[in-house]
Amino acid sequence: MRDGAIAGVVWGGAAPAAPEGAASVDCMGHVLAPGLVDMRAFVGEPGAEHRETLRTASEAAAAGGVTSLVCMPDTNPAIDDPAVVDFVVRRARDTAVVNVHPAAALTKGMAGREMTEFGLLMEAGAVAFTDGARSVTNAQVMRRALTYARDFGALIVHHVEDPDLVGDGVMNEGELASRLGLLGIPREAETVMLERDMRLVRLTRARYHAAMVSCADSFEILTRAKAAGLPVTCGVSINNLTLNENDIGDYRTFLKLSPPLRHETDRQATIDALASGLVDVIVSDHNPQDVETKRLPFAEAANGALGLETLLSAALRLVHAERITLPRLLRALSTRPAEILGLPGGRLSPGAPADLILLDPDEAYVLDKRTLRSRSKNSPFDEARLDGRVLKTMVAGRIVHG
Amino acid sequence: MQRPSFPHRHLLGIEGLSPLDMTALLDLADEAVEVSRQAEKKKATLRGRTQINLFFEPSTRTQASFELAGKRLGADVMNMSVASSSVKKGETLIDTAATLNAMRPDVIIVRHHAAGAVHLLARKVDCAVVNAGDGAHEHPTQALLDALTIRRRKGRIAGLTVAICGDILHSRVARSNMILLSAMGARVRVVAPTTLLPAGIERLGVEVFTRMKEGLAGADIVMMLRLQRERMNGSFVPSVKEYFRYFGLDEDKLAFAKPEALVMHPGPMNRGVEISSAIADGAQSLIREQVEMGVAVRMAVLEALARHMPAGE
Numbered sequence: 001m002r003d004g005a006i007a008g009v010v011w012g013g014a015a016p017a018a019p020e021g022a023a024s025v026d027c028m029g030h031v032l033a034p035g036l037v038d039m040r041a042f043v044g045e046p047g048a049e050h051r052e053t054l055r056t057a058s059e060a061a062a063a064g065g066v067t068s069l070v071c072m073p074d075t076n077p078a079i080d081d082p083a084v085v086d087f088v089v090r091r092a093r094d095t096a097v098v099n100v101h102p103a104a105a106l107t108k109g110m111a112g113r114e115m116t117e118f119g120l121l122m123e124a125g126a127v128a129f130t131d132g133a134r135s136v137t138n139a140q141v142m143r144r145a146l147t148y149a150r151d152f153g154a155l156i157v158h159h160v161e162d163p164d165l166v167g168d169g170v171m172n173e174g175e176l177a178s179r180l181g182l183l184g185i186p187r188e189a190e191t192v193m194l195e196r197d198m199r200l201v202r203l204t205r206a207r208y209h210a211a212m213v214s215c216a217d218s219f220e221i222l223t224r225a226k227a228a229g230l231p232v233t234c235g236v237s238i239n240n241l242t243l244n245e246n247d248i249g250d251y252r253t254f255l256k257l258s259p260p261l262r263h264e265t266d267r268q269a270t271i272d273a274l275a276s277g278l279v280d281v282i283v284s285d286h287n288p289q290d291v292e293t294k295r296l297p298f299a300e301a302a303n304g305a306l307g308l309e310t311l312l313s314a315a316l317r318l319v320h321a322e323r324i325t326l327p328r329l330l331r332a333l334s335t336r337p338a339e340i341l342g343l344p345g346g347r348l349s350p351g352a353p354a355d356l357i358l359l360d361p362d363e364a365y366v367l368d369k370r371t372l373r374s375r376s377k378n379s380p381f382d383e384a385r386l387d388g389r390v391l392k393t394m395v396a397g398r399i400v401h402g
Numbered sequence: 403m404q405r406p407s408f409p410h411r412h413l414l415g416i417e418g419l420s421p422l423d424m425t426a427l428l429d430l431a432d433e434a435v436e437v438s439r440q441a442e443k444k445k446a447t448l449r450g451r452t453q454i455n456l457f458f459e460p461s462t463r464t465q466a467s468f469e470l471a472g473k474r475l476g477a478d479v480m481n482m483s484v485a486s487s488s489v490k491k492g493e494t495l496i497d498t499a500a501t502l503n504a505m506r507p508d509v510i511i512v513r514h515h516a517a518g519a520v521h522l523l524a525r526k527v528d529c530a531v532v533n534a535g536d537g538a539h540e541h542p543t544q545a546l547l548d549a550l551t552i553r554r555r556k557g558r559i560a561g562l563t564v565a566i567c568g569d570i571l572h573s574r575v576a577r578s579n580m581i582l583l584s585a586m587g588a589r590v591r592v593v594a595p596t597t598l599l600p601a602g603i604e605r606l607g608v609e610v611f612t613r614m615k616e617g618l619a620g621a622d623i624v625m626m627l628r629l630q631r632e633r634m635n636g637s638f639v640p641s642v643k644e645y646f647r648y649f650g651l652d653e654d655k656l657a658f659a660k661p662e663a664l665v666m667h668p669g670p671m672n673r674g675v676e677i678s679s680a681i682a683d684g685a686q687s688l689i690r691e692q693v694e695m696g697v698a699v700r701m702a703v704l705e706a707l708a709r710h711m712p713a714g715e
Contacts, residue, residue, distance in 0.1 A: 108636055114635060114637060114640070115640050116640055117643065119647065119648050120643065144637065147597050148597045151595050151612040151613075204596075
């Protein structure tokens with residue numbers, strides 16, 4: 001490593017002698033990997049600093065091995081103006097310990113009516129356009145936004161959940177919701193929106209990324225779209241990969257999420273789609289919420305769970321269960337998201353930034369939420385046993401954790 | 403003097419005109435320019451004839467230009483605008499046509515907000531009809547005046563590269579110009595964000611660009627189009643600021659075109675939206691000349707149609 005970038009990589013065999021004056025780090029047989037790139041994190045800054053700031057989110061990220069995160073525009077004010085993008089970029093440069101890249105709003109005020117200034121926002125530093133946790137329901141607005149985005153090579157990231165079909169639903173529709181007396185969210189809320197989007201992408205040929213998909217039928221839609229050569233990628237939430245609706249148990253609001261935790265068959269389909277390579281990326285969907293928004297009856301609580309700090313530990317469950325290999329997992333957590341966003345990280349090769357993690361995939365621990373770096377504590381993995389831990393995190397050659 | 407005869411009873415669009423027709427109109431217009439520059443501007447070609455300007459859409463300059471053209475040829479000109487007509491009271495387009503027809507006009511100049519409305523009206527009257535703009539379809543006299551302006555300045559149209567920039571989707575000026583300039587041998591380009599391009603435009607014989615830098619490279623003529631206010635706030639483009647940044651003609655972008663490139667705009671301009679004031683008023687601008695050529699071209703069109711106007715009983 002030299003000047004914050006990787007200078008050379010030697011695979012197998014003996015490494016050449018370190019140049020004079022170089023520091024060396026003994027990795028003691030652990031796994032050295034490119035730092036994780038998280039395409040979806042909600043941060044409270046600006047506007048909700050009591051839940052999370054760019055600094056606390058970045059510290060949680062560093063502890064979880066995430067060296068680059070994309071922050072969502074659901075702030076107050078929303079990140080829908082070049083001046084706000086500029087604020088976030090500067091604020092992150094001054095306070096955050098990992099790379100923070102803002103995603104700008106797709107529509108002004110995330111109201112779903114008028115597209116934002118894609119060109120000017122990209123010049124200010126926006127890496128993608130999304131209305132965060134909201135879907136654009138007006139197909140004409142979506143069509144024009146996709147059309148305009150294509151001219152600028154902009155990446156559109158869309159939350160696929162039709163709010164009318166969600167209605168008052170608060171968890172996956174089915175037997176369990178009926179037993180709990182909670183209104184359900186049908187899978188079609190996701191598939192109808194996703195199918196619509198695929199047709200609009202076919203029409204416009206814009207670069208499109210489905211932020212998070214959660215059910216088996218969605219993978220069918222995406223398989224067809226990719227086979228047809230559409231410029232489409234997709235993500236899944238770590239929560240939908242490692243938890244299912246049964247985890248809601250006794251109305252645990254930390255497991256109230258959007259998209260909702262689904263049936264075990266959907267979770268299995270999600271893992272299969274990840275293993276097959278159909279799913280491009282895994283996101284933390286990090287969403288800090290405090291007691292005021294979570295210590296409420298299930299139906300009234302806000303959506304969202306912490307994710308940055310536990311992303312890798314939770315994902316390693318799939319490796320330990322032998323459902324996916326470690327390289328495949330790291331590809332979905334690091335290499336692919338960097339490629340989709342056009343960021344230089346996510347790989348171990350000369351010239352890439354020295355954003356690295358040292359990982360012990362086997363170290364077991366029980367999560368104590370009081371130790372979390374986030375300003376909020378709504379982790380769905382509180383008191384859960386996790387296997388695998390990030391020992392060291394490095395951003396541009398500087399150690400930021402461990 | 404023997405001229406090739408103009409074989410059409412109406413001028414409904416550039417579509418349907420042969421290059422010979424176009425050249426004949428431009429030649430006539432060259433003569434009309436001379437007439438308009440004399441102290442005595444009046445000819446007798448249309449003496450005793452009645453011209454009705456029927457404008458369903460407000461227009462200051464086109465209506466004034468047609469009015470002057472008719473008057474310089476000696477016609478009696480009547481202006482009917484929608485605000486003062488019975489159309490407001492619910493009369494249909496066909497009824498209006500029948501009513502006006504009964505007044506025995508010799509030529510009706512029509513502007514309408516709906517594409518095809520002028521063609522419909524032309525089928526219901528006995529006199530000549532000139533399309534002064536129908537929806538986003540055609541505006542033939544604008545294309546002719548643009549061609550006249552170019553021909554007088556560059557000496558030719560064939561072989562020139564013309565970049566038409568801006569709201570192509572909603573523009574009748576763009577459609578008429580694409581047809582006319584291509585027919586006369588120019589290389590026509592359109593430059594706009596894809597949201598302002600009609601589907602399948604590349605099959606209309608033009609080259610399509612979505613960036614000014616590439617679209618203007620090597621252009622002889624840069625023709626800017628007006629962007630309506632209601633289209634610049636997030637529906638078709640995000641904002642005025644962003645539109646001007648990437649598609650507004652300023653000195654930086656004009657520098658991509660040939661050094662001797664000329665700038666045109668059909669008016670009315672949105673300064674600071676599609677064109678900067680420095681360019682609009684600069685040495686390369688032909689915008690005021692276009693207005694002068696407008697009267698001449700409309701005189702030429704009326705003269706060419708005069709021989710087909712109804713004879714007395």
